[in-house]
Amino acid sequence: MQPVVTVQEMQKADKAAIELLHIGETRLMELAGRECLRVIKESLKRDSFSGCSFLLVCGKGNNGGDGFVLARHLLNLEASVDLLFLYPESLLQGVNRQGLTTLQAYGEHDAPLRIFESHDEALPFVAETHYNIIIDAITGTGLRLNKPGMALASPLSEGIELINTIRDQTGALTLAIDVPSGLDATTGLSATPVVMADITVTMAYPKRGFYLNEGPECCGELQIAEISIPRFLVEPSSYLLVDQEFAAKQFILREASSAKHTNGKVLIIAGSQTAQSSMLGAAILSAKAALKSGAGYVCLSLPISLAGAMHTAIPEAVIIGRDIATITEKAHWADTILIGCGLGRDQEAIELVRELLASSIVTSKKVILDADALYALPVIGIAEALGKCREVLLTPHYGEFSRLSTLPIEEIASDPIECARNFATLHGVSVLLKGNPTIIAEAEGPVLLNTSGTEALATAGSGDVLSGMIAALSAKGASLSDAAASAAWFHGRAGDLASDVASLVSSGMVVDTIQQAIQEIFEVSHLS
Ligand SMILES: NC(=O)C1=CN([C@@H]2O[C@H](COP(=O)(O)OP(=O)(O)OC[C@H]3O[C@@H](n4cnc5c(N)ncnc54)[C@H](O)[C@@H]3O)[C@@H](O)[C@H]2O)[C@@H](O)CC1
Numbered sequence: 317m318q319p320v321v322t323v324q325e326m327q328k329a330d331k332a333a334i335e336l337l338h339i340g341e342t343r344l345m346e347l348a349g350r351e352c353l354r355v356i357k358e359s360l361k362r363d364s365f366s367g368c369s370f371l372l373v374c375g376k377g378n379n380g381g382d383g384f385v386l387a388r389h390l391l392n393l394e395a396s397v398d399l400l401f402l403y404p405e406s407l408l409q410g411v412n413r414q415g416l417t418t419l420q421a422y423g424e425h426d427a428p429l430r431i432f433e434s435h436d437e438a439l440p441f442v443a444e445t446h447y448n449i450i451i452d453a454i455t456g457t458g459l460r461l462n463k464p465g466m467a468l469a470s471p472l473s474e475g476i477e478l479i480n481t482i483r484d485q486t487g488a489l490t491l492a493i494d495v496p497s498g499l500d501a502t503t504g505l506s507a508t509p510v511v512m513a514d515i516t517v518t519m520a521y522p523k524r525g526f527y528l529n530e531g532p533e534c535c536g537e538l539q540i541a542e543i544s545i546p547r548f549l550v551e552p553s554s555y556l557l558v559d560q561e562f563a564a565k566q567f568i569l570r571e572a573s574s575a576k577h578t579n580g581k582v583l584i585i586a587g588s589q590t591a592q593s594s595m596l597g598a599a600i601l602s603a604k605a606a607l608k609s610g611a612g613y614v615c616l617s618l619p620i621s622l623a624g625a626m627h628t629a630i631p632e633a634v635i636i637g638r639d640i641a642t643i644t645e646k647a648h649w650a651d652t653i654l655i656g657c658g659l660g661r662d663q664e665a666i667e668l669v670r671e672l673l674a675s676s677i678v679t680s681k682k683v684i685l686d687a688d689a690l691y692a693l694p695v696i697g698i699a700e701a702l703g704k705c706r707e708v709l710l711t712p713h714y715g716e717f718s719r720l721s722t723l724p725i726e727e728i729a730s731d732p733i734e735c736a737r738n739f740a741t742l743h744g745v746s747v748l749l750k751g752n753p754t755i756i757a758e759a760e761g762p763v764l765l766n767t768s769g770t771e772a773l774a775t776a777g778s779g780d781v782l783s784g785m786i787a788a789l790s791a792k793g794a795s796l797s798d799a800a801a802s803a804a805w806f807h808g809r810a811g812d813l814a815s816d817v818a819s820l821v822s823s824g825m826v827v828d829t830i831q832q833a834i835q836e837i838f839e840v841s842h843l844s
């Protein structure tokens with residue numbers, strides 16, 4: 317899994333690469349520029365840029381220094397380059413000073429290069445030039461914002477606005493070096509204005525802020541530049557990105573000599589019926605998802621009057637009723653117990669959750685609490701309800717998490733990573749906080765971020781499918797949090813496979829593509 321870093325962690329790694337590994341700042345910057353060139357070549361599908369024009373807007377820090385290096389490489393490949401340096405030259409130091417001096421020397425050799433020393437000087441020339449790509453090298457990890465939407469002063473604001481205006485007016489591809497200028501790379505909060513990039517070529521490791529707040533919208537497509545900063549310099553990682561390889565490792569294959577009871581036994585306590593309504597669908601979706609994810613045996617506790625309908629929907633599932641003695645007997649047998657999908661919120665449902673979590677037979681197993689079981693927790697008292705659990709995972713969306721944590725939804729949305737981590741640490745539980753990204757946090761250790769999937773998953777029953785998948789993978793042997801991260805990845809992928817049009821996807825369609833999403837791991841050679 318790829319590490320995701322804060323600005324502080326990245327700066328520490330940069331410093332260590334320079335001071336401890338003696339890699340040298342000039343070399344790092346050279347690699348940064350070369351990697352941007354690689355991405356540009358791939359984007360334009362050409363190795364030479366004769367006839368192409370580029371506009372680079374550079375700041376006074378090392379991000380601008382990366383821009384100077386890139387400008388040189390573009391010139392070497394016969395591009396025409398306009399470079400706007402937003403500050404007085406006297407502010408440049410060290411490698412950045414050298415970078416500009418080299419470019420100025422190119423200018424003396426009739427290279428197709430125009431260097432502008434202010435926004436006003438550049439404007440008339442820029443207005444009459446067609447650019448293939450605009451390059452944003454104004455600010456990178458050095459930008460600090462004191463508050464969301466903080467107004468940037470001139471010349472930063474002028475440079476950023478110029479880039480956005482040309483992009484809007486001409487549709488020119490905008491490539492941000494390392495971080496879109498105006499974005500805080502740790503928090504994902506943006507300044508006013510902020511660059512809206514089509515591609516962000518980020519150095520060494522993706523930054524935490526790319527996944528939070530305005531980060532995803534500003535970055536566009538993310539490309540990682542390999543600049544020779546070894547992984548051990550950012551370890552232990554605070555955050556890791558879930559990928560297909562990790563997801564695949566949590567999918568444990570059946571042994572040739574295995575039997576149904578050795579291949580993951582899932583007990584699902586879900587679904588409800590009152591005089592006014594029925595919540596059978598949630599139970600059907602979670603049970604189907606568990607079976608499609610390879611569980612050997614699925615047993616469902618339901619109001620027994622719903623058994624007939626359930627048998628028709630899922631012949632493979634065993635159905636038991638709602639009395640606590642029958643449930644605890646089955647709990648003995650289960651590897652993982654999932655409680656909550658469509659369970660209802662009346663007093664009876666809350667009492668059932670209380671009784672289940674008071675049973676040492678239940679709490680000695682892997683327990684997943686979803687939907688209405690999460691609703692019951694604050695009523696019971698979170699510490700009392702969870703205190704006996706050996707291994708428990710909570711799978712809230714922001715609304716459910718707000719109720720559990722008593723944090724406002726806006727606060728959760730602005731930093732779901734820290735909110736989930738703090739809650740997991742405080743209560744000694746694992747949390748899968750649904751969103752984009754989905755966050756998986758344990759009491760200790762790195763927080764996992766899952767970015768697979770799209771708005772295809774924003775549909776009723778999606779959470780029921782995910783919890784059924786987690787139940788299956790954990791019952792087959794993965795830890796609850798690893799199963800959660802893996803299931804989240806496969807769930808996202810199943811959503812992608814369900815339709816080319818995300819807006820048309822329903823949860824039943826996602827259930828039907830789970831097997832395809834998992835099957836893909838056997839088609840990728842490095843995973844097998
Ligand atoms: N340190 C290294 O060894 C490497 C750094 N690299 C590049 O260097 C960048 C980081 O360079 P720097 O640390 O010089 O910073 P930046 O180049 O990101 O520059 C930030 C500039 O904005 C100013 N600034 C910060 N907050 C501001 C605010 N609120 N309002 C107005 N101005 C503000 C700072 O004074 C600084 O001049 C990375 O993003 C990356 O592009 C790469 O070349 C790879 C190696």
Ligand SMILES: [K+]
Nearest residue numbers: 452455495497
């Ligand atoms: K930038």
